[in-house]
Amino acid sequence: MKEIVLDAKVDNLPQLLSIIDEELENAGCSMKGQMQIDVAVEEIFVNVASYAYEDGNGSCTIQVDTDPVNTYVTITFIDEGIPYNPLAKEDPDVTLSADEREIGGLGIFIVKKSMDKTAYERKDNKNVFSMGYSWA
Amino acid sequence: MTINKVANGKDLIISLAGRLDTTTAPQLDDELKGSLDGVEKLEFDFTKLEYISSAGLRVLLSAQKTMNKQGSMVIKNVSEEINEIFEVTGFVDILTIE
Numbered sequence: 503m504k505e506i507v508l509d510a511k512v513d514n515l516p517q518l519l520s521i522i523d524e525e526l527e528n529a530g531c532s533m534k535g536q537m538q539i540d541v542a543v544e545e546i547f548v549n550v551a552s553y554a555y556e557d558g559n560g561s562c563t564i565q566v567d568t569d570p571v572n573t574y575v576t577i578t579f580i581d582e583g584i585p586y587n588p589l590a591k592e593d594p595d596v597t598l599s600a601d602e603r604e605i606g607g608l609g610i611f612i613v614k615k616s617m618d619k620t621a622y623e624r625k626d627n628k629n630v631f632s633m634g635y636s637w638a
Numbered sequence: 639m640t641i642n643k644v645a646n647g648k649d650l651i652i653s654l655a656g657r658l659d660t661t662t663a664p665q666l667d668d669e670l671k672g673s674l675d676g677v678e679k680l681e682f683d684f685t686k687l688e689y690i691s692s693a694g695l696r697v698l699l700s701a702q703k704t705m706n707k708q709g710s711m712v713i714k715n716v717s718e719e720i721n722e723i724f725e726v727t728g729f730v731d732i733l734t735i736e
Contacts, residue, residue: 512660537689537719544691548660596728600702608727609692615726 503567510551510562510581518547522566526575529568535637538616542633545609546579554583578632586629587622641669648678655686658694667697678709685715690723702733712736
């Protein structure tokens, strides 16, 4: 398992994605899988960077656990910010027309739809969000 | 991400290369805000676009809303991976993808 600790800043996103992509590539994850995972990682990390810490300063720990044999990866995000369960957000209505659609609320919906498993828990004053994906 | 614009009368073609994500989406948003006045046909060329996240989708939705009022918008040469994102989000029904 690879553990990455970063300041929860949007500027660190490219660095995070390149580390994760390297892990996924080494594990044999498909390009499609990498892109879907990257999009999900971006949504979660940007959420943490934007909202977790009221003064904007704090860290985010990301654990990447690849399982090449079972073509599966679990990625866990841990922050010590204000309690926030992204899964509690109501899904947007994706059947509405462009004019009716609101700009926003899509990120976490994409995560839920594209990942095989998502979970949240508040543990030891930390937000722990994990997501699993199978690229088989 | 690089943005290439070709304007021809009331037609505007925007070609994107690279990644349309949280860090680059504001760049496209600014570019569109300054160039859609009087445009009746907006075409995006995604041949060289490698990646799109929800931040990018928001900019496309905003552009679609603008163009619904003043003309039309199409997106061409969408990769399989990006199309998958459009499908998951219902954007395939909102956008005109050719």
